[in-house]
Amino acid sequence: TQLLEQSPQFLSIQEGENLTVYCNSSSVFSSLQWYRQEPGEGPVLLVTVVTGGEVKKLKRLTFQFGDARKDSSLHITAAQPGDTGLYLCAGERNSGGSNYKLTFGKGTLLTVNP
Amino acid sequence: EPEVTQTPSHQVTQMGQEVILRCVPISNHLYFYWYRQILGQKVEFLVSFYNNEISEKSEIFDDQFSVERPDGSNFTLKIRSTKLEDSAMYFCASSLYGTGYFGPGTRLTVL
Secondary structure, three states, rough: OOOOEEOEEEEEEOOOOOOOEEEEEOHHHHHHHEEEEEOOOOOEEEEEOOOOOOEEEEEEEEEEOOOOOOOEEEEEEEOOHOOEEEEEEEEEEEOOOOOEEEEEEOEEEEEOOO | OOOOOOOOOOOEOOOOOOOEEEEEEOOOOOEEEEEOOOOOOOOOOEEEEEEEEEEEEEEEEEOOOOOOOOOOOOOOEOOOOOOHOOOOEEEEEEEEEOOEOOOOOOEEOOO
């Protein structure tokens, strides 16, 4: 069983602060995706990282994939109240066939207070 | 921007009834998935579908569940005899390869 552990589970910060959330596993993934989910809605894809050591930036969000492709981090600079939401990481393991099943972590619930 | 759509957004049913959840994946995508999320829990994989057949299914996807792509656009999940524990958000997703795009979900409530 592949597990993705996300930490912290909850994070409450003030507007303007920086933060990092983590996604760790003992398994290797062919890629890792970060999603943001609002209450009652589906996960919205933020980024996909594929190569070990890869860093991708999306405005104030920086995503990194670990060298061994077992872990990832999401760093937000100067957080804003609009960043509030549930951040999910999901690992993808292509078995070589036609399956791209995602294994999700439980998520980090971020609250940014004005 | 193309998106995955799902209907209905909410479905309330009595235990033992059959329900069909519908999805329209992104048009040029090849892989289709159903996931579910029980309230307060993580998103769980149910089934993947490719080339008109199931690629993989989880232990959750038992004989009560079935999927179908009846035409070139729709992708459905049928639960034959719903149980209370089937109450959850059900998400359809599709991908060309790799990256999956999720629909907004159907909230299923079994009474």
